[in-house]
Amino acid sequence: xxxxxxxxxxxxxxxxxxxxxxxxxxxxxxxxxxxxxxxxxxxxxxxxxxxxxxxxxxxxxxxxxxxxxxxxxxxxxxxxxxxxxxxxxxxxxxxxxxxxxxxxxxxxxxxxxxxxxxxxxxxxxxxxxxxxxxxxxxxxxxxxxxxxxxxxxxxxxxxxxxxxxxxxxxxxxxxxxxxxxxxxxxxxxxxxxxxxxxxxxxxxxxxxxxxxxxxxxxxxxxxxxxxxxxxxxxxxxxxxxxxxxxxxxxxxxxxxxxxxxxxxxxxxxxxxxxxxxxxxxxxxxxxxxxxxxxxxxxxxxxxxxxxxxxxxxxxxxxxxxxxxxxxxxxxxxxxxxxxxxxxxxxxxxxxxxxxxxxxxxxxxxxxxxxxxxxxxxxxxxxxxxxxxxxxxxxxxxxxxxxxxxxxxxxxxxxxxxxxxx
Amino acid sequence: xxxxxxxxxxxxxxxxxxxxxxxxxxxxxxxxxxxxxxxxxxxxxxxxxxxxxxxxxxxxxxxxxxxxxxxxxxxxxxxxxxxxxxxxxxxxxxxxxxxxxxxxxxxxxxxxxxxxxxxxxxxxxxxxxxxxxxxxxxxxxxxxxxxxxxxxxxxxxxxxxxxxxxxxxxxxxxxxxxxxxxxxxxxxxxxxxxxxxxxxxxxxxxxxxxxxxxxxxxxxxxxxxxxxxxxxxxxxxxxxxxxxxxxxxxxxxxxxxxxxxxxxxxxxxxxxxxxxxxxxxxxxxxxxxxxxxxxxxxxxxxxxxxxxxxxxxxxxxxxxxxxxxxxxxxxxxxxxxxxxxxxxxxxxxxxxxxxxxxxxxxxxxxxxxxxxxxxxxxxxxxxxxxxxxxxxxxxxxxxxxxxxxxxxxxxxxxxxxxxxx
Numbered sequence: 001x002x003x004x005x006x007x008x009x010x011x012x013x014x015x016x017x018x019x020x021x022x023x024x025x026x027x028x029x030x031x032x033x034x035x036x037x038x039x040x041x042x043x044x045x046x047x048x049x050x051x052x053x054x055x056x057x058x059x060x061x062x063x064x065x066x067x068x069x070x071x072x073x074x075x076x077x078x079x080x081x082x083x084x085x086x087x088x089x090x091x092x093x094x095x096x097x098x099x100x101x102x103x104x105x106x107x108x109x110x111x112x113x114x115x116x117x118x119x120x121x122x123x124x125x126x127x128x129x130x131x132x133x134x135x136x137x138x139x140x141x142x143x144x145x146x147x148x149x150x151x152x153x154x155x156x157x158x159x160x161x162x163x164x165x166x167x168x169x170x171x172x173x174x175x176x177x178x179x180x181x182x183x184x185x186x187x188x189x190x191x192x193x194x195x196x197x198x199x200x201x202x203x204x205x206x207x208x209x210x211x212x213x214x215x216x217x218x219x220x221x222x223x224x225x226x227x228x229x230x231x232x233x234x235x236x237x238x239x240x241x242x243x244x245x246x247x248x249x250x251x252x253x254x255x256x257x258x259x260x261x262x263x264x265x266x267x268x269x270x271x272x273x274x275x276x277x278x279x280x281x282x283x284x285x286x287x288x289x290x291x292x293x294x295x296x297x298x299x300x301x302x303x304x305x306x307x308x309x310x311x312x313x314x315x316x317x318x319x320x321x322x323x324x325x326x327x328x329x330x331x332x333x334x335x336x337x338x339x340x341x342x343x344x345x346x347x348x349x350x351x352x353x354x355x356x357x358x359x360x361x362x363x364x365x366x367x368x369x370x371x372x373x374x375x376x377x378x379x380x381x382x383x384x385x386x387x388x389x390x391x392x393x394x395x396x397x398x399x400x401x402x403x404x405x406x407x408x409x410x411x412x413x414x415x416x417x418x419x420x421x
Numbered sequence: 422x423x424x425x426x427x428x429x430x431x432x433x434x435x436x437x438x439x440x441x442x443x444x445x446x447x448x449x450x451x452x453x454x455x456x457x458x459x460x461x462x463x464x465x466x467x468x469x470x471x472x473x474x475x476x477x478x479x480x481x482x483x484x485x486x487x488x489x490x491x492x493x494x495x496x497x498x499x500x501x502x503x504x505x506x507x508x509x510x511x512x513x514x515x516x517x518x519x520x521x522x523x524x525x526x527x528x529x530x531x532x533x534x535x536x537x538x539x540x541x542x543x544x545x546x547x548x549x550x551x552x553x554x555x556x557x558x559x560x561x562x563x564x565x566x567x568x569x570x571x572x573x574x575x576x577x578x579x580x581x582x583x584x585x586x587x588x589x590x591x592x593x594x595x596x597x598x599x600x601x602x603x604x605x606x607x608x609x610x611x612x613x614x615x616x617x618x619x620x621x622x623x624x625x626x627x628x629x630x631x632x633x634x635x636x637x638x639x640x641x642x643x644x645x646x647x648x649x650x651x652x653x654x655x656x657x658x659x660x661x662x663x664x665x666x667x668x669x670x671x672x673x674x675x676x677x678x679x680x681x682x683x684x685x686x687x688x689x690x691x692x693x694x695x696x697x698x699x700x701x702x703x704x705x706x707x708x709x710x711x712x713x714x715x716x717x718x719x720x721x722x723x724x725x726x727x728x729x730x731x732x733x734x735x736x737x738x739x740x741x742x743x744x745x746x747x748x749x750x751x752x753x754x755x756x757x758x759x760x761x762x763x764x765x766x767x768x769x770x771x772x773x774x775x776x777x778x779x780x781x782x783x784x785x786x787x788x789x790x791x792x793x794x795x796x797x798x799x800x801x802x803x804x805x806x807x808x809x810x811x812x813x814x815x816x817x818x819x820x821x822x823x824x825x826x827x828x829x830x831x832x833x834x835x836x837x838x839x840x841x842x
Contacts, residue, residue: 070637111720113709120704121655121719122770125648174777189610190638193772197782201704209782212774216491216637217611227546232614234542283541283622288534298542299532349543351614352773353633356595361618361630 051127051187055101057408060415062132062185063268063344063370064244064254066223070189071215071348071366072196073272075178075401076207078141083150086141087420089206093135093182093199094414100195103128106202120201122194129188133195135415136181136270136403144179155419157261159269159373160404166379167386168397175274175399178210183270183368189216211399213274215348215366222346228301228309232349232363233282233394235294236301239309240336242344253342253377254370263418266407268370271378274350274399277364282394293390295332303332329388335381343369343377364395374402472548472608476522478829481836483553483606484689484765484791485665485675487644491610492636492769492787493617494693496599496822497628499562504571507562508841510627514556514603514620515835521616524549527623541622543615550609554616556836557602557691557824565600576840578682580690580794581825587800588807589818596695596820599631604691604789606767610637632820634695636769636787643767649722649730653770653784654703654815656715657722660730661757663765674763674798675791684839687828689791692799695771695820698785703815714811716753724753750809756802764790764798785816795823 053061078086096106103126107118142156143149184195193214200209220238221228224245228236242249251257256264282290291297291304301309304325305317315333317325326333351363371377386392409415474482499507517527524547528539563577564570605616614635621630641659642649645666649657663670672678677685703711712718712725722730725746726738736754738746747754772784792798807813827837 111708114707116705117655117708117711117719119655120653120700122651122653124651124655124720190770193637193770193784197700200782201701208780209775214637214772214774216614216635230543230545232541232543234538234540234545279541279618284537286535287532287538290538298538299545349611349614351635353635354630359629361621363614 051130052102053128053130053132055098055133056410059255059266060134060268060405060408061101062134062183063346063405064222064250065130065132065185066226066244067218067220067346068130068132068185068192069187069218070185070192071218071368072184072189072192072212073215073366073368074182074196074200074212075138075210076180076182076200076203077210078149078179078207080206081149083152083420085206086150087414087416089203090135090416090420091414092202094409096199096202097133097135097195097415098411100191100198101128101131101133103131106198120194120198123191126188126191129186129191131184131186131188131191131195133199134183134185134270134405136183136405137416137419138178138180138401138403140177141179152419155261155263157256157264157404159256159260159264159375160402161375161379163271163374163400163402164379166382166397166400168392169386169400170396170398171400172398175211175213177401178403180207181270181272181401181403189214213272213350213366213399215350217349219347219349219365220345222344231365232277232279232351233290233294234298235290235296236309237294237296237331238345239296239301242342244344249342250344253372254344256372259373263421264404264406265418268372268405269374270403270405271367271369271371271374272399272401272403273367273382273397275365275367276362276396276398278360278394278396279363280360285394292327293331293394295326295330304330327390329390331385331389331391334385334389338381338384341377341381343371343381345369370405472551473523474549474551474553476519476554477831480676480687481555481689481826481829482522483555483604484767484826485643485671486551486553486606487647487665488639488641488767489551489553489606489613490608490639491606491613492639492789493605493610493613493633494636494787494789495603495617495621495633496559496631497601497603497621497624498631499570499600499628501627502570504573504841506627507571508835508837510624511556511837511841512835513623515830517620517623518554518556518616518836519832521612521619522549522552522554524552527619541615541619544612547609547612550607550612552605552607552609552612552616554620555604555606555691555826557604557826558837558840559599559601559822559824561598562600573840576682576684578677578685578825580677580681580685580796581823582796582800584692584795584821584823585800587803587818587821589813590807590821591817591819592821593819596632596634598822599824601628602691602693602822602824610635634693634771634787634820636771638770640768640770640786641766643765652786653698653700653772654711654715655719656711656717657730658715658717658752659766659768660717660722661734663763665765670763671765674793675765677793680794684842685825685827686839689793689826690795691824691826692788692790692792692795693820693822693824694788694803694818696786696788697783697817697819699781699815699817700784701781706815713748714752714815716747716751725751748811750811752806752810752812755806755810759802759805762798762802764792764802766790791826 105119111117142152184192186192219231224243256267303313305314347367350366355362526540532538563573605613607613640652645664677688724734726735768788771787776783
């Protein structure tokens, strides 16, 4: 087994060498270096000259990164009592996340024979596929059951509130909350899965997964380059989402500024909601009713007052009988009426198979939104929607969490250094 | 709302018209017509000149189709007592499957306003992404609790046995069995999800979903054009899988021939097994032990007797101390020793989040294999593996099902016509 001592690699190098060996890989030209990974007639080409998103930077990646196709999200319970161990975990996670987002496995050099491999290996040979890993801190990192667990209570940001009871909530505590969160997004679901799995593995003895969620299709468009996708109700929702190409809008609505605790400057607040859709009921509804609920046409995505998706929404237009064309409680109206409230939506469709109790599909929208201050953005928005939105008949919020995502870091530093310093 | 009367479309036409409007779509040239669907810098290009797999044909698609990246599988319980209604459901499903695999929604013409839309709509605008939909019949379609439910008992194929108890089984009945199955595979997970959801919807009143499984990454290579992917243990398994490019191997090992019930000529038998991997234990194992279990190196995928993935497996090679280099009970040895037993593996990695009882990851391999006769292929193979495979320490089979997939059909016919005729 002496030939074993050569198991040194990174995912990108493996691709290149496999390509050189003609093993079904194409090395593209132009734009630096481009790799395309072909799979025969079923070609799903990933044009990957841009397939690595830098992990290090002033801001964390995965917030204003144009939204990737797949999500693996996990919330963790810390089990350690020691603040130094929390910081130490964040250091380990930072190094691992930097490796994985570069398309490299965790660990340096060859895997030793007589130890567990430092990386679980299922993503070896795959490109990073725009993997981003974004970390956040829940309210219970600061205060739990009234206790200042880690001496951080005084540093809890005011904006990191416990989300209040919201109209229509039916929250499952086992799908809610968490001391830490990890959001892994990639255009390859296996790469996102691998990231969370390996971070959870590194956390052993310090933290355990409280809940996790896979998302199999993005439901938002966060870039001017992306089409608006459809949710599982078959509608284009979020046509007017913030687009990451406009830094002034990001500064205004997404990034915590001087009003925030200083350690949160350049961070953002993540709200996650598991929104179960009652698809069986929805699917029985007439097309005209479905369109009334959203205020949009199903096929074209156009507002009911227009013909094309991006036509202006006319909230004042009336039918001849004097009723509003876009109903008083239509989703599009409530989400837009107060144009000062804007959030960066970054949600995903999910399905977790059948609900064993009802026999219905356990599926819907795993809503994720980033914002500068949830007290002024998500909370008032959801208070309004939860009370009045026609959509409420067809959805239930059964999971909920809020996290403060700190700013980014540089090589040698770690995510959370501004809090733990 | 008079402009509504124009909601006539198909998914492909929508793409082309969107392209003409410059809405972020690229109309490619060469090879007939190629569509590429760009999503900004996160470009996941689907080269879709081959993105439609014909539904109609002598054989069902989705068996010897080069394996797509994503799976949505469902097993159904029939609730109707009437054989004519079963045939009627299969007719409806055939028409719907033919539409969806062509990239079209279910239903003809514009969606009427005052009825539920015939298609749930979440895949509108998406290419078919090589969608295949494959139907199968479980043993309980023929005989259930000793009863000949539909007058079909005499036509039950001998090869459609109830799978015997296999060593190490820990089967959950709610993840096993089923009267009918639907295997939807696509390179877009939303397209696969949409297919099963809509077929389940059409079955209302006649059949309900018994269990379902999403697969997020293929674990087999079924084409000479595909690389061998890694399973969630980080290993390349199934390097020597049958490849669909060789029709004589398909005739020999996959398609039911003259030995079968005549209605099954050109059909195949599907065995599905939900194989939970105990990843927390596996991840603690030393690299050398993991490699001993599989008989392959983790990083390169090479057999322990070679240097490259496709090097010949030398089952006779010994260490200087006389022990076999590929251990007596290594997975690769047991799966290969009897080279006459070959199956077409078409499995997927799955994860269903956390196991609420153990707090461990509920993840593993959703094994699917097609074969000519399970009595001579899957059953003896799994009897051997289940008794001796070193891998057994790390896996549990907790779901199991067998289905007879009938031959294909032509426009105007329906899947199952040879049985119900």
